[in-house]
Amino acid sequence: KDMKFSTALKRQKNPSSNDGADATLNTAESVAITRRSLPVYSVKNQLMNIIREHQICVIVGETGSGKTTQLTQYLEEEGYARFGIIGCTQPRRVAAVSVAQRVSEEFHGGSELGQQVGYTIRFEDSTSEKTVIKYMTDGILLRESLGDPELERYSVIIMDEAHERSLNTDVLFGVLRGVVTRRQDLKVIITSATLNAEKFANFFGAAPIFKIPGRTFPVDTFFSKTPIEDYVDGAVWQAIQIHIQAPLPGDILIFMTGQEDIETTCEALAEKIGRLEKPRPLLILPIYSQLAADLQAKIFEPAPEGYRKVVVATNIAETSLTINGIHYVIDSGYCKLKTYNPRLGMDALLLCPASQSSANQRSGRAGRTGPGKCYRLFTSSAYVTEMLDTNVPEIQRTNLSHVVLLLKTLGVKDLLDFPFLDPPPAENILKSMLGLWLLGAFDLDGNLTKLGRRMAIFPLDPALSNLLFRGEEFGCLLEAVTIVAMLSVPNVFMRPHGREDESDSAREKFFVPESDHLTLLHVYQRWRAAGCRTDWCAKHYISGKSMRKAREVREQLLEIVRSEGMAETSTDEWDSIRRAIASAFFYQAARRKGIGEYINIRSGVVCGLHPTSALYGTGLSPDYVVYHELIMTRKEYMSCVTAVDPHWLAEAGPALYILKQAGEEGVQAAKRLRERRAKIEDQMRLSSQETLESK
Numbered sequence: 001k002d003m004k005f006s007t008a009l010k011r012q013k014n015p016s017s018n019d020g021a022d023a024t025l026n027t028a029e030s031v032a033i034t035r036r037s038l039p040v041y042s043v044k045n046q047l048m049n050i051i052r053e054h055q056i057c058v059i060v061g062e063t064g065s066g067k068t069t070q071l072t073q074y075l076e077e078e079g080y081a082r083f084g085i086i087g088c089t090q091p092r093r094v095a096a097v098s099v100a101q102r103v104s105e106e107f108h109g110g111s112e113l114g115q116q117v118g119y120t121i122r123f124e125d126s127t128s129e130k131t132v133i134k135y136m137t138d139g140i141l142l143r144e145s146l147g148d149p150e151l152e153r154y155s156v157i158i159m160d161e162a163h164e165r166s167l168n169t170d171v172l173f174g175v176l177r178g179v180v181t182r183r184q185d186l187k188v189i190i191t192s193a194t195l196n197a198e199k200f201a202n203f204f205g206a207a208p209i210f211k212i213p214g215r216t217f218p219v220d221t222f223f224s225k226t227p228i229e230d231y232v233d234g235a236v237w238q239a240i241q242i243h244i245q246a247p248l249p250g251d252i253l254i255f256m257t258g259q260e261d262i263e264t265t266c267e268a269l270a271e272k273i274g275r276l277e278k279p280r281p282l283l284i285l286p287i288y289s290q291l292a293a294d295l296q297a298k299i300f301e302p303a304p305e306g307y308r309k310v311v312v313a314t315n316i317a318e319t320s321l322t323i324n325g326i327h328y329v330i331d332s333g334y335c336k337l338k339t340y341n342p343r344l345g346m347d348a349l350l351l352c353p354a355s356q357s358s359a360n361q362r363s364g365r366a367g368r369t370g371p372g373k374c375y376r377l378f379t380s381s382a383y384v385t386e387m388l389d390t391n392v393p394e395i396q397r398t399n400l401s402h403v404v405l406l407l408k409t410l411g412v413k414d415l416l417d418f419p420f421l422d423p424p425p426a427e428n429i430l431k432s433m434l435g436l437w438l439l440g441a442f443d444l445d446g447n448l449t450k451l452g453r454r455m456a457i458f459p460l461d462p463a464l465s466n467l468l469f470r471g472e473e474f475g476c477l478l479e480a481v482t483i484v485a486m487l488s489v490p491n492v493f494m495r496p497h498g499r500e501d502e503s504d505s506a507r508e509k510f511f512v513p514e515s516d517h518l519t520l521l522h523v524y525q526r527w528r529a530a531g532c533r534t535d536w537c538a539k540h541y542i543s544g545k546s547m548r549k550a551r552e553v554r555e556q557l558l559e560i561v562r563s564e565g566m567a568e569t570s571t572d573e574w575d576s577i578r579r580a581i582a583s584a585f586f587y588q589a590a591r592r593k594g595i596g597e598y599i600n601i602r603s604g605v606v607c608g609l610h611p612t613s614a615l616y617g618t619g620l621s622p623d624y625v626v627y628h629e630l631i632m633t634r635k636e637y638m639s640c641v642t643a644v645d646p647h648w649l650a651e652a653g654p655a656l657y658i659l660k661q662a663g664e665e666g667v668q669a670a671k672r673l674r675e676r677r678a679k680i681e682d683q684m685r686l687s688s689q690e691t692l693e694s695k
């Protein structure tokens with residue numbers, strides 16, 4: 001047995017072997033061997049000593065060294081789970097799920113996911129009474145701190161992937177700094193894949209930094225000689241070259257920006273391979289956050305004998321997930337970043353050049369098990385001139401309204417004084433506060449109102465929680481819950497390649513002419529009436545997966561609705577629902593300028609109805625609309641739109657709208673409001689008031 005063990009170990013360390021593919025070993029044994037071969041294993045004792053002796057520590061280690069999967073298990077073996085749960089936060093949902101899956105397989109020779117090892121992400125809880133190791137998104141832990149400010153359930157909190165600098169992790173830093181002073185028994189461990197960990201250590205007052213010795217191999221990096229026009233074409237060409245020329249084994253990892261270009265790349269690759277004569281088989285696997293969990297898990301499986309594996313990924317594969325056997329990396333040089341657009345007054349996903357540190361992380365993926373090669377689809381001068389050296393932390397570039405509401409609920413009085421690792425621009429904080437004031441979550445002095453407190457209870461963007469309260473007010477809470485649930489899941493309308501016409505006309509059958517929100521409600525109601533059947537979904541080009549997810553979200557929202565004692569009202573009068581929608585989204589409104597063309601009331605920017613909108617499809621062009629989101633392509637589009645009566649807007653947002661025809665009393669009221677608003681605007685600089693024509 002020992003013989004077998006040592007040869008297997010040797011194989012694991014052998015750069016050219018295909019990790020984890022040893023068929024002669026049973027799974028439990030091979031899992032144990034793999035675990036022992038991880039870099040973190042060699043320093044396990046030192047690591048546990050540091051953790052025992054310090055309340056807070058920072059751990060730095062190369063991606064794939066075993067930080068995420070092993071630390072939690074070591075802590076459990078050391079007995080930390082006796083006093084509470086060992087929690088580990090992840091900035092990405094996919095990573096939380098995938099890692100929990102893996103750790104449950106490793107845990108004490110194998111356990112069932114959701115038992116001792118589980119995960120929680122928004123609207124999905126896979127934990128139980130027995131759970132001792134819990135992976136979760138950073139947003140979940142932040143939310144839990146609302147009901148449990150001292151995080152009493154936890155004995156250890158690992159803030160994983162701190163280098164990602166996600167908004168929620170950054171905020172958690174500030175929250176935890178308070179908790180650790182009050183709870184001496186709570187251990188906090190911060191892990192990072194990059195060396196600039198001093199900032200984290202200093203933030204907690206000189207916490208020790210422990211480096212896991214890395215085991216990396218050299219990576220030859222090639223820049224493109226000339227700028228590449230289409231990085232998808234470029235990546236496909238490069239991957240085919242490698243596949244034809246390079247010997248096996250040696251899998252390829254391609255970094256793309258999102259679902260769309262990942263799918264295009266996969267299709268183009270499959271097509272190109274199909275056109276080769278007697279090609280060696282290629283296993284093409286996508287990975288992005290909306291991909292079904294069973295397909296996500298496939299990227300970890302070794303390619304079958306004689307195959308080469310190509311994984312086409314978002315930056316999730318940069319540090320969050322490690323795929324074994326990668327020898328070649330192809331880097332598009334781009335990523336999508338959520339960025340606050342002050343002109344639109346909201347976040348938009350922007351295609352941006354990746355940072356230099358991202359590019360270096362990406363190339364590093366090729367050198368984990370042996371020497372590798374990285375092909376960069378950008379020039380060396382672009383690397384120097386167009387790429388920032390590190391990513392801008394999310395907190396400095398996105399909308400903060402959700403976070404502001406949470407922190408206020410946690411009792412933070414002055415947000416400008418909160419201990420942020422890197423404070424967001426004061427203007428962003430003030431803008432978010434203004435938005436929340438318009439929603440009624442804050443009073444004039446910036447204190448949380450009762451409504452604001454209730455909004456924070458829902459795990460939703462404040463604007464969507466607001467729709468629930470408006471629904472309650474207008475007698476259609478159940479419908480509002482359904483609409484919010486439908487807005488919280490990936491698009492339910494499918495539009496498969498080559499079937500665009502059929503799917504478009506299928507979608508049109510669900511249209512409620514005045515409203516995309518009502519159209520979504522309509523789809524849900526019809527789906528329920530059809531017994532939630534799969535064949536019904538297929539026939540109408542509706543995504544069954546999204547529908548089932550919407551049903552789950554709906555149930556969870558209803559639980560909160562019940563626990564809050566809200567009146568579960570319902571109506572079949574669609575105008576009442578439109579009214580609720582108008583009064584929830586009054587500050588996201590637009591006035592008609594021409595056919596299908598609108599002017600945004602707050603920003604003054606011209607925007608169009610999105611071609612998928614029911615209003616577009618039915619040719620309706622109402623004078624006023626509210627929208628759920630703006631989409632930026634070549635033009636600005638409003639997506640998910642509802643036609644509204646301007647009086648409804650005026651009623652919901654008197655601070656934004658004045659009715660022209662109002663009598664003396666109205667004029668006085670408007671004046672008072674204007675004065676009040678001026679007080680806030682002084683600080684917050686808001687665009688001008690909209691004057692509505694009254695009929």
Ligand code: ADP
Pocket residue numbers: 038061062063064065066067068069070098099101102300319320321322323324
């Ligand atoms: P780190 O957090 O230091 O980047 P991880 O703990 O994520 O490292 O990874 C350690 C090892 O576990 C890697 O070799 C990785 O490939 C493997 N691993 C992680 N998740 C899975 C999974 N879902 N399936 C198979 N292997 C996995």
Ligand code: MG
Pocket residue numbers: 064067068069160161319320
């Ligand atoms: Mg990790």
